[in-house]
Amino acid sequence: MNEKPVQGFGGLxxxxxGFFGIQIGFALQNANMSRIFQTLGGSLDDLSYLWVAAPLTGLLIQPIIGHYSDRTWNRLGRRRPYFLAGAVLAALALFVxxxxxxxxxxxxTLWVLDASINVSMEPFRAFVGDMLRKDQHTAGYALQTxxxxxxxxxxxxxxxxxxxxxxxxTALGGVPDTVRYSFWFGGAALLLAVLWTVGNVKEYSPAQMAAFGERDPVEGVGEPMRALAARGLGRSLAWIVxxxxxxxxxxxxxxxxEVYLLGALLIAYGVASIVAIRLARxxxxxxxxxxxxxDFAGMPLVMKRLALVQFFSWxxxxxxWIFTTPVVAxxxxxxxxxKSAAYNAGGDWVGVLFAVYNGVAALAALLVLPRLAARxxxxxxxxxxxxxxxxxxASFFVIRDPNWLIxxxxxxxxxxxxxxxxxxxxxASSLPQAKLGIYMGLFNVFIVVPQLLVATVMGSVLKAFFPTEPIWTMAFAAIVMALAALAMLRVPETGDRAVS
Structure with missing residues (x-):
């Protein structure tokens, strides 16, 4: 069995x-979508739907794209056709x-944009796993971060x-020029960055992947299908109830x-699982x-344990993301x-703070994570x-000088x-390589569900118990992040492969 070649920094x-360009488009969308909707007459009550729209789109699209990208082999490769098609559509949406x-x-247009970004984003996660040896996975995902x-x-x-x-x-009958030009720049940057990856990376062929000891995903269909056919309908009915x-x-x-959406999703999954079981039978x-x-029902144990970590951390x-502005203001x-000047000054400062944590993340990913993980x-x-x-x-409870929030x-x-x-x-180091696409797509479920829960439930909790004290949202954030760290204790270190 051959080994994948070691990638130098240029290869990584x-x-x-391509993810650099995708994230520019994603950041422009997140930072400006509320402004665009309000400029065009949307009310504040409508904005919550926008927060739900993005994760909902990812919930629906990423598992589907992951499933099909595992099974795609053409002149462009396995993953590249998907993030190229998504980039073209996302760039068009950013221009429009x-x-x-x-x-x-x-x-x-927002839904088209978000769907297209998800089409591009999902295969990139599996792409890193496809192209790199296990001992380079940390470096690969750190650079992506x-x-x-x-x-x-x-x-x-x-x-x-x-x-x-x-x-x-200034918005004079439409979107301000600052936003318009930024979106055009973002569309060009997204497309050019993805084209760079498409043009400079050649994916391994099916024969090469087989030589690396990685089987065709179609070969592994039988076992999860037999397990699905043997399942009762009790769990599916429980989701519906x-x-x-x-x-x-x-x-x-x-x-x-917005809580209606959460209930509708549970019902939809219950119905879909009943249909899937009957088809398998x-x-x-x-x-x-x-x-x-x-595949969702038969997730490996390491993925199930990481799913709980993801649920808490996200x-x-x-x-x-939702409550920092009112807390800081x-x-x-x-x-x-x-509407006050002081509140908007607080909002502007939150923009600076968010830029700080993203900049720190970029530096930490390059300089800290690979070395710390190796040690x-x-x-x-x-x-x-x-x-x-x-x-x-937790520090939000003791800091009152906004500069110290840095x-x-x-x-x-x-x-x-x-x-x-x-x-x-x-x-990537623990899952079957042939199913990286579908498992990465399904892993996104445990990013989306907590976002939907927070978007639909946290507002009701705050309104009922702390209507004038948003600072308590940071207590919730600190507690659930600590719970994520606690849940990580049950995750085996890479190399100790767990079984389901």
């Missing part, structure tokens, strides 16, 4: 450079989005830079209307639905009125970084770097 750079003049058109951080910084600050260069930031209970609880408990195993549900991150700038292992490295994040969130964001950046690198390095 080429493999992940700022030209929207009516709300519904902007909403449709550095590109994510750098792209986020560039995409986040570009409108700010244009405004300081004299470009108009749980969804119905949640939907019924919304009016009874006066929960926010009927011998109809050659369909994407049964294969995806079968819950903390989403709390931070109220407790550091003394303002709770979103103490991936699992201990991730635990230490998650605890840095928990301490950073220290907090250093801790957040260290945790963010590890969250984007270590779980994927552990997975």
């Amino acid at each position: 750079w080429n493999i992940s450079f 989005m700022p030209e929207a003049r009516i709300l519904w058109f902007a909403a449709v 550095a590109f994510i951080g750098a792209g986020a910084v560039v995409g986040s600050i570009f409108p700010f830079v244009l405004a300081h260069l004299g470009v108009s930031g 749980g969804g119905v209970v949640i939907v019924a609880a919304v009016p009874l408990l006066a929960l926010q209307k 009927g011998g109809k195993t050659d369909n994407a639905l049964s294969m995806i549900v079968g 819950s903390a991150l989403f709390i931070m 109220q407790y550091m700038f003394g303002a709770s009125d979103p 103490i292992g991936k699992v201990r490295t991730h635990i230490a970084c998650l605890l840095c994040g928990a301490a950073a969130y 220290l907090s964001e250093i801790g957040v950046g260290i945790a963010w770097a590890s969250i984007l690198a270590m779980p994927y390095a552990i997975l």
